[in-house]
Amino acid sequence: MPLLDVQDLTKLFALKGGLFQKQTNYVHAVEDVSFQIEKGESFGLAGESGCGKTTCGKLLVRLIDPTEGHIYFKGEDIAYLKGSALKEFRKNVQMIFQDPYESLNPRFSIMDTIAEPLIIQDIGTPEEREELVANALKTVDLNPPEDFIFRFPHELSGGQRQRIAVARALVINPEFIVADEPMSMLDVSIRAGVMNLLLELKERFNLTLVFVTHDLAVARYMCNRVAIMYVGKMVELAETEELIGNPYHPYTKALLSAVPVPDPKEKRERIELRGRVPTPINPAPGCRFAPRCEYAKDICAQQDPVLTEVESGHWIACFQRG
Amino acid sequence: MEEQKPRTKWEARIQQWKKSWEMYKENKIGLVGIGLLVFFFVFAVLGFVMPHIDPIYHPMTGFDPFIVSKSPPSITHLLGTDFWGRDIMSQLMSGAQIAFLIGLTAAVVAVAIGTTVGLVSGYYGGTTDTLLMRTVDIVLTLPFLPLIIVVSAAVGKQSIWVLVLIIALLSWGGISRVIRSQTLSLKQRPFVEAARVAGATDARIIFRHIGPNVLPLSFLYMSFLVLGAILTEAGVSYLGLGDPTRVSWGIMLQWCRTTGSTFTWYWMLPPGLCITLMTLSFYLIGRAVDEIVNPRLRKR
Numbered sequence: 001m002p003l004l005d006v007q008d009l010t011k012l013f014a015l016k017g018g019l020f021q022k023q024t025n026y027v028h029a030v031e032d033v034s035f036q037i038e039k040g041e042s043f044g045l046a047g048e049s050g051c052g053k054t055t056c057g058k059l060l061v062r063l064i065d066p067t068e069g070h071i072y073f074k075g076e077d078i079a080y081l082k083g084s085a086l087k088e089f090r091k092n093v094q095m096i097f098q099d100p101y102e103s104l105n106p107r108f109s110i111m112d113t114i115a116e117p118l119i120i121q122d123i124g125t126p127e128e129r130e131e132l133v134a135n136a137l138k139t140v141d142l143n144p145p146e147d148f149i150f151r152f153p154h155e156l157s158g159g160q161r162q163r164i165a166v167a168r169a170l171v172i173n174p175e176f177i178v179a180d181e182p183m184s185m186l187d188v189s190i191r192a193g194v195m196n197l198l199l200e201l202k203e204r205f206n207l208t209l210v211f212v213t214h215d216l217a218v219a220r221y222m223c224n225r226v227a228i229m230y231v232g233k234m235v236e237l238a239e240t241e242e243l244i245g246n247p248y249h250p251y252t253k254a255l256l257s258a259v260p261v262p263d264p265k266e267k268r269e270r271i272e273l274r275g276r277v278p279t280p281i282n283p284a285p286g287c288r289f290a291p292r293c294e295y296a297k298d299i300c301a302q303q304d305p306v307l308t309e310v311e312s313g314h315w316i317a318c319f320q321r322g
Numbered sequence: 323m324e325e326q327k328p329r330t331k332w333e334a335r336i337q338q339w340k341k342s343w344e345m346y347k348e349n350k351i352g353l354v355g356i357g358l359l360v361f362f363f364v365f366a367v368l369g370f371v372m373p374h375i376d377p378i379y380h381p382m383t384g385f386d387p388f389i390v391s392k393s394p395p396s397i398t399h400l401l402g403t404d405f406w407g408r409d410i411m412s413q414l415m416s417g418a419q420i421a422f423l424i425g426l427t428a429a430v431v432a433v434a435i436g437t438t439v440g441l442v443s444g445y446y447g448g449t450t451d452t453l454l455m456r457t458v459d460i461v462l463t464l465p466f467l468p469l470i471i472v473v474s475a476a477v478g479k480q481s482i483w484v485l486v487l488i489i490a491l492l493s494w495g496g497i498s499r500v501i502r503s504q505t506l507s508l509k510q511r512p513f514v515e516a517a518r519v520a521g522a523t524d525a526r527i528i529f530r531h532i533g534p535n536v537l538p539l540s541f542l543y544m545s546f547l548v549l550g551a552i553l554t555e556a557g558v559s560y561l562g563l564g565d566p567t568r569v570s571w572g573i574m575l576q577w578c579r580t581t582g583s584t585f586t587w588y589w590m591l592p593p594g595l596c597i598t599l600m601t602l603s604f605y606l607i608g609r610a611v612d613e614i615v616n617p618r619l620r621k622r
C-alpha cells in the first residue's frame with residue numbers, strides 16, 4: 001500500500017465576481033490529479049510558476065480543503081477530515097514553506113517557534129519540550145542549540161531561518177513533509193547546504209518527501225520521481241532520470257529543452273514554445289497544452305487526455321503517446 | 323560590542339525590551355514625552371502624601387483656617403488657594419491622579435475591545451466581519467454628551483466610572499478598524515499557515531500568532547486614546563457633567579468658571595497647563611512609538 005494515494009484531486013478557487021457579474025469564475029488550480037507516493041520516497045512536483053504545485057502540496061497537508069477527489073493516507077481518506085480527526089492526522093505531516101522570512105512568526109523566539117507543534121499536539125512537559133527543541137536544532141546543524149534557542153528570527157540569516165523551519169517540521173516526527181521550493185528564496189551559495197540537509201534527514205528519519213520546485217535541475221538532485229504539472233493538470237510522471245532522459249509529453253520536452261539540465265547522453269535540440277501559458281480561470285475543454293502543441297490533433301481540443309502508463313512506471317497524459 | 327547570547331527565556335525577553343528601549347531612546351521627542359510622564363507620575367504620587375503632612379493640603383476638605391477666599395501664591399500655598407481657601411497645588415496633584423486613572427483605564431478597556439474586535443473581524447471575515455464593522459459604524463456615530471447625561475441620570479449620580487465606561491465604549495471603533503486591516507494581511511502570511519498545519523485552533527492563531535504582531539499598533543493607539551480620554555474628562559467636567567466628588571483638572575476649571583474667577587491667573591492657568599502638558603506627553607510618546615512601529619518613518 002502506498003503511503004499516499006491521491007485520486008482525482010481537484011481544487012477550484014472561486015473568484016468573487018463584480019457587482020453585476022452573475023456567474024462566478026473558478027481558478028482551476030489543481031484538476032483531476034492522481035498519483036501514489038511510497039513510504040521513504042522523495043516525490044517531485046515540478047512545472048512553471050502558477051501551474052498548481054503549491055496548491056497541490058497544501059492539499060496534501062490539508063492546509064486547504066479539496067473541491068473534489070480523495071487523499072488516502074495509509075488507506076484512510078483524509079481529504080475531508082474535520083475536528084479532532086484532522087488534528088490527529090496533522091501529527092503525521094508538516095510543511096516547509098518557500099520564504100523563511102515569512103514562515104517564521106517575527107514575535108516568536110526560536111524556542112516558541114519550534115515548540116509550537118509540540119504544544120498544539122500536547123506532547124511532553126515544558127522541560128521535555130525544551131530538550132526536544134534543542135535536539136531538533138542539533139539535527140539541522142544549528143550548533144550549539146543554546147546559541148539559537150532564545151533568539152528571534154530577525155537576528156538570523158536566511159539559511160539559518162530555513163533550518164529553523166526544517167527543525168519545526170521535524171520536531172513532531174512526521175511521516176511526510178511537503179517542502180515548497182524551500183531553496184528558491186535563499187542565496188545560491190547556501191542552497192546546496194539546505195538540499196543536502198533535507199536529503200540526509202530524509203534518510204535518517206525514513207521520511208517521505210514531497211518536493212515542490214520549478215527547477216528541474218533541483219528536482220533531479222532531490223527526487224526519486226518527478227511529476228510535471230501544466231495549468232493544474234499532471235501531464236507526465238516518471239522516475240527522475242527516466243523523465244529527464246526520455247520525456248514523452250510535448251510540454252515536458254519543451255520544458256527540458258528550455259532549461260539547462262546537463263544531459264550526458266546527447267545535446268538536446270531546443271524547442272521553442274509558441275504562445276503563452278493559458279490562465280487556469282475557466283479553462284477550455286481538452287488538453288490544456290493544445291493551443292501551443294505542435295502535435296495537436298482534433299481530439300486534443302475535445303477530450304481531456306488521461307494520465308496513463310505508457311511504459312512501466314512512466315505515465316503521460318497525451319493523445320500523441322511519445 | 324559583542325552581544326550576549328541569551329541563555330534563558332527571561333534573558334531573551336529582557337534583551338528584547340532593552341533593544342526596543344535603545345531604539346526609543348534615539349528619539350529625543352519621545353524622551354521629552356517620557357520625562358513629562360515621569361514628572362506627572364511623581365506629582366500624582368505626591369498627591370497621596372501631602373494630606374498626611376498637613377490636612378490643609380487635602381484637595382477637597384483642606385480648608386486653610388487662615389484663608390477664607392482665593393489667595394495668590396504664598397509660602398504655605400505655593401500656587402495659591404481657590405475660592406474656598408484650598409491649596410491649588412494639592413488639587414493639581416489630585417488632578418494628575420484622576421487623569422492617570424481615567425486616561426489609563428478608559429484606554430486599556432477601549433484598546434482591549436478594539437483589538438479583539440479587529441482581530442476577530444479580520445480573521446473570520448464574512449458575516450462576522452460585516453456585523454462587527456456595522457457595529458463599529460454605529461459606535462462611531464454615537465453622540466457623547468447626551469449619552470453621558472442619560473447614563474448619569476440612569477445611574478443616579480455623576481461618577482468618574484460612568485465617564486470611563488462611556489469614553490471606553492465610544493472610542494474602540496477606530497482602533498478596531500486599524501487592527502482589522504492589519505489582521506487581514508497577517509492572516510495570509512505563511513507563519514499562520516505553519517501554525518495551521520501543526521493543528522492550531524482559530525482562537526490560538528488569533529490570539530497567540532496574530533495578536534502579538536498587532537500589539538505594537540494597539541499600544542501606539544493606546545497613547546492617543548489616553549490623551550483623548552484626559553481631554554474628554556476635562557471638557558465634560560468643565561461643562562459641569564463630571565464627578566463633583568473628586569478634584570480633577572476639569573473640575574478645577576469648572577469651579578474657577580462658576581465662581582467668576584476666569585481671569586484669576588494663578589487658579590485658571592495651572593490646570594489648563596497640566597492638561598496641555600500631560601496630553602502633550604502622551605502625544606509625544608505616541609509619535610515616538612509610531613516611528614518604531616511603522617518602520618517607513620524610521621531613520622536609518
Ligand SMILES: Nc1ncnc2c1ncn2[C@@H]1O[C@H](COP(=O)(O)OP(=O)(O)O)[C@@H](O)[C@H]1O
Pocket residue numbers: 013014027028029047048049050051052053054055056280
Ligand atoms: N487562494 C487562492 N485564490 C485564488 N486563486 C489562487 C489561490 N491560490 C492559488 N491560486 C491560483 O491557482 C493557480 C496555482 O497556484 P499555485 O499553486 O500557487 O502555483 P505554483 O505554486 O505552481 O506557482 C494560480 O493561477 C494561482 O493564481
Ligand code: SF4
Pocket residue numbers: 249250251287288289290291293294295296297300305317318319320321
Ligand atoms: S494531448 Fe494533444 S495537444 Fe495535448 S500535448 Fe498531447 S498532442 Fe499535444
Ligand SMILES: [Mg+2]
Pocket residue numbers: 050053054055
Ligand atoms: Mg508555488
